[in-house]
Amino acid sequence: MRIEHLYWVVVGIGLLVVGGIELAVGILGVSRTVGPISIGGTYVLWRGIILATAGGLYIHAVLADVPRVRERAIIVLASGMLWITAGTQLLTTILGAIPGGAETWIAPPGAIFGALAPPYAPALIAILLTLPAIRHLDGIAVIDRLRGVVAS
Amino acid sequence: MDSQLDPAARWDLVDEIANQTVEYETAEASVADEIGQLMVSPWTGFPFAIAVLYGMWGFFGAVAGFFTDGYFVPLFDQYWLPWLQEAFPFEGTWVYFIFVGDPAATNSFEAFGMLTSGLFVAVGVVVPALLALYFILSVLEDSGYIPRLAVLLDTFFHRIGLHGFAVVPMVLSFGCNVPGVEATRSLEGEKQRFMMMTLLSVFIPCGAQLGVMLSLIPQYTGFILLYLIAGFFVFGAALNRVVSGSTPEFIVDIPPLRWPRPRQLGQKLTMRTRGFLTTGLPFVLVGVGVINVLYVTDLMSAIAMAVQPVLTGWFGVPADTVPALVAGFMRKDLAVAQLSAIALTPYETVMSVIMISIYFPCVATFVMLIKEGRNSGGITRVLLGSLATLIAALFVWGGLFHLLGIVMGVA
Numbered sequence: 001m002r003i004e005h006l007y008w009v010v011v012g013i014g015l016l017v018v019g020g021i022e023l024a025v026g027i028l029g030v031s032r033t034v035g036p037i038s039i040g041g042t043y044v045l046w047r048g049i050i051l052a053t054a055g056g057l058y059i060h061a062v063l064a065d066v067p068r069v070r071e072r073a074i075i076v077l078a079s080g081m082l083w084i085t086a087g088t089q090l091l092t093t094i095l096g097a098i099p100g101g102a103e104t105w106i107a108p109p110g111a112i113f114g115a116l117a118p119p120y121a122p123a124l125i126a127i128l129l130t131l132p133a134i135r136h137l138d139g140i141a142v143i144d145r146l147r148g149v150v151a152s
Numbered sequence: 153m154d155s156q157l158d159p160a161a162r163w164d165l166v167d168e169i170a171n172q173t174v175e176y177e178t179a180e181a182s183v184a185d186e187i188g189q190l191m192v193s194p195w196t197g198f199p200f201a202i203a204v205l206y207g208m209w210g211f212f213g214a215v216a217g218f219f220t221d222g223y224f225v226p227l228f229d230q231y232w233l234p235w236l237q238e239a240f241p242f243e244g245t246w247v248y249f250i251f252v253g254d255p256a257a258t259n260s261f262e263a264f265g266m267l268t269s270g271l272f273v274a275v276g277v278v279v280p281a282l283l284a285l286y287f288i289l290s291v292l293e294d295s296g297y298i299p300r301l302a303v304l305l306d307t308f309f310h311r312i313g314l315h316g317f318a319v320v321p322m323v324l325s326f327g328c329n330v331p332g333v334e335a336t337r338s339l340e341g342e343k344q345r346f347m348m349m350t351l352l353s354v355f356i357p358c359g360a361q362l363g364v365m366l367s368l369i370p371q372y373t374g375f376i377l378l379y380l381i382a383g384f385f386v387f388g389a390a391l392n393r394v395v396s397g398s399t400p401e402f403i404v405d406i407p408p409l410r411w412p413r414p415r416q417l418g419q420k421l422t423m424r425t426r427g428f429l430t431t432g433l434p435f436v437l438v439g440v441g442v443i444n445v446l447y448v449t450d451l452m453s454a455i456a457m458a459v460q461p462v463l464t465g466w467f468g469v470p471a472d473t474v475p476a477l478v479a480g481f482m483r484k485d486l487a488v489a490q491l492s493a494i495a496l497t498p499y500e501t502v503m504s505v506i507m508i509s510i511y512f513p514c515v516a517t518f519v520m521l522i523k524e525g526r527n528s529g530g531i532t533r534v535l536l537g538s539l540a541t542l543i544a545a546l547f548v549w550g551g552l553f554h555l556l557g558i559v560m561g562v563a
Contacts, residue, residue, distance in 0.1 A: 029371055045374070046206050053199035073186030077196060080187075081203035088210030095214045099222025102230040136183055 004132070005062040008075060011129050012058030015082075018122045019052025038119035047123060050085050054078040072136040079133035085123040188409050191300040201301055205323065208288050212327040212359050215284035216277075224276030228260040233268055240267075250444040264447070270440030274433050278516055281328040281359065282428055283421070289324065289335075290420040294412035299404050306402050312388030313395075314344055315402040321348055325356040329517040332356065333524055334428070342529040343397030347388065349521055350538040353513035354545050355384040361484040365505060369488075372502050380509055383549045387541060395537075439519040443481065452478065463507075466547065468554045468563045470496070473504045480508045481515055499562040506553055510545050513538075 022044050025032060031040020061074035097115035100107035157165065181189075190196040237255050242248045248255070253265030260272035292298050302316030309318045318339060325332025329352055336348045357365070357380065365373045392399070446452040456474045463469050463477075472494045480487035487508050496504065513521065525534030557563025 043206065043210070046202065050199070050203045050206060053202070057196065057199065069181055069183060070186050070190075073183050073190055074196065076183060077187055077190050077200055081200055084203045084207035085210075088207045088214070092210060092214040095218035095222075099218065102226035105223070 007132065008058045008062045011126075012055040012062075014129075015051050015055025015058065015126060017055075018126075019048045019050070019055055022048030022051060022122065024048075033119050036118040036120055037122055037125060039122065041121070047085055047121065050081050051122060051126065054081045057081075075133050076136050079130040082123055082126050082130050086121075086127045089121050089124060184409050188296070188300065188406070191297065192303045192406075194304070197300070197304045201304060204292070204297065204301070205326075208292075208323065209326065209359060209362075211288050212281065212284045215287075216280045216327075216359070219280035219283075220277055224272065224280070225260075228268070228272045228276055229258070232271075233257065233260050233263060236265075236267060237263075246448050249448055250441055253444070264440075264444060266437055266441045266444065270437045273440070273516060274437060278328060278330055279425070279428070282331050283425060285324050285327045285331050286421050286424045287417065289320070289331075290417050290424075291412050294410065294416060294420075296407045296409045299406045302402075302404060303406065308385075310399070310402070312347075312385055313392030313399045314339070314348060314388070315400065316404075317402075318344070318348055321352060322356065325352045325358065326362065327359040329353055329356065329358050329513060330428075330520050333517060333520040336524060337527060340400045341397055343395050344399070345524070345527070346529050346534055346537060347391045347395060349524060349534060350391065350541045351384050351388050353517050353521060353538060354510050354542045355380045355387070357509045358484065358514075361488055361509070365488055369501060369505065372498070372505070376502060376505055376509070379506060379549075379553065383510065383545060387545055387549070391541065439515040443515060466554065467503055467507060467550050468557065469500050469504050469507065470494075473500075473507075476504065477508060477511060481512055481518075484508055484514050497562070499557045503550070503553055503557065503563075507546065507550055510542065510549060512542060 018039075022039055025039050026045025026048055031038070031044070033039075055078075057074055057078035061071045061078070066074070093115050094112070097112045098107060099105070100111070191200055236252055237257075240248060240252045243255055249265070251265050251267050253263035253268050257263035257268070260268050260276070263269050289298075292301075298317075298320060301319055304316070305319045306316030309315055320338060321332045321335040323332075324335050332352045333349050336345045336352070339345050339348055357377070362373070362377075365376065443452070446455075456478055459477075460471045460474055463473065464471055473491065473496075476487045476491050476494070488505055491501065491504050491508070512518070521534055521538060522531055525531040529537075554563055
């Protein structure tokens with residue numbers, strides 16, 4: 001097994017486990033914070049489904065007998081699911097921190113940046129693990145340019 | 153070219169020209185092509201669709217909440233409402249009641265005036281929701297994802313006489329029913345538009361209502377949502393048999409996946425928002441005015457008195473829920489919030505929320521039904537048809553839930 005395949009299998013298993021925990025938390029209606037990771041809140045059930053299925057897709061991509069281009073596409077698709085989930089949570093955190101009420105209207109920078117402090121939802125942490133998938137993306141000017149810079 | 157050629161000869165000519173001018177070569181599918189295929193394949197398409205819908209609701213909640221709760225609520229409650237209550241003449245008259253509403257109200261929702269609640273709902277609640285939804289819809293359209301989602305879901309919608317593109321108004325309605333009803337104009341045929349408008353306004357709870365439900369009764373929200381979506385498809389199948397008209401076949405050209413261009417997104421957003429501000433906004437304000445006239449003339453309390461025996465007898469909920477149901481005509485999310493202040497059993501809570509969802513569309517959706525009804529078989533047909541459907545849905549679907557409650561021993 002290639003090292004890249006092993007990487008995606010490990011990430012996939014991790015996401016399956018964390019997604020399963022989020023599902024359980026959503027069904028039981030509880031929330032938990034462990035170190036920098038917080039599991040709970042609105043739509044946690046759906047985030048669990050997304051994380052678990054993304055994990056399943058990573059595993060399927062590398063273990064199933066599919067052409068290389070399809071394998072890359074499945075990895076990008078699963079990563080896209082995580083980027084959407086994490087992006088939404090990041091946006092919710094930032095936009096929720098900006099309004100400062102009727103007196104100040106915009107909260108001080110310290111309060112806005114303070115909202116970005118840990119704990120984080122698992123999808124946000126998983127973003128770091130999906131970064132290798134970027135190399136499978138074609139046709140995005142910024143990434144193509146970066147790829148050219150790295151190659152040179 | 154000889155215009156007298158028969159069709160076969162004409163096609164031969166086309167083939168000859170094509171053979172001389174078109175070069176064919178085989179090309180390997182790119183990652184983007186494969187992703188496009190994966191999006192319409194059920195095993196990969198449905199998980200991705202869940203992520204997209206999650207992102208859509210999350211974006212809607214974040215942006216609409218940012219503007220409404222972050223800025224419009226304090227702006228209206230702490231500046232506009234107190235100023236208007238002081239400055240508007242004719243206090244104590246019906247003119248004051250219709251335009252400003254309750255002079256002692258401390259927030260714009262409770263005031264119930266055209267220039268207070270009406271303006272707040274239209275500008276402070278609906279416009280941010282529209283901006284967020286129109287933006288995300290434009291991104292999905294321009295990226296080429298919407299046609300793929302339509303293909304993915306076509307089988308389900310075809311069973312109720314609609315086709316895959318019905319997912320657009322449905323998804324929009326989960327954010328706000330107003331753009332959802334407006335988006336039905338993209339459907340083919342009066343039958344499809346009428347059916348979709350009716351089903352949306354009766355069965356699909358808006359994002360604000362869902363948000364309040366998730367924060368106040370999270371343990372029941374999933375169950376309520378499932379019951380409503382089941383009602384959507386059951387009544388959709390029934391309407392498909394009752395309403396005359398054909399169901400057009402679904403043929404769609406799927407474009408390649410593309411990155412949306414900011415300039416085009418901006419143009420679409422401007423065009424759609426301007427369309428609502430110039431045509432939808434006045435309808436909402438007039439709608440609030442009409443409700444106030446019902447209050448002034450005591451017709452609203454007469455309606456509340458009339459429905460009270462039905463509420464307790466047919467649905468098994470206490471008469472205390474009447475004010476919340478009436479408030480639901482203004483904003484369903486706050487109607488659900490009002491319920492949380494009443495001592496109810498779990499069954500009564502779930503039943504009341506289902507009733508708030510299906511008993512009548514909110515005022516903004518109602519006026520949008522009137523507006524869009526003109527292009528979907530006429531205002532009378534749409535309103536009477538929607539009214540008949542919601543009465544049937546309320547009594548059959550609501551009554552069925554009461555029956556389930558009785559059988560399970562909880563009602």
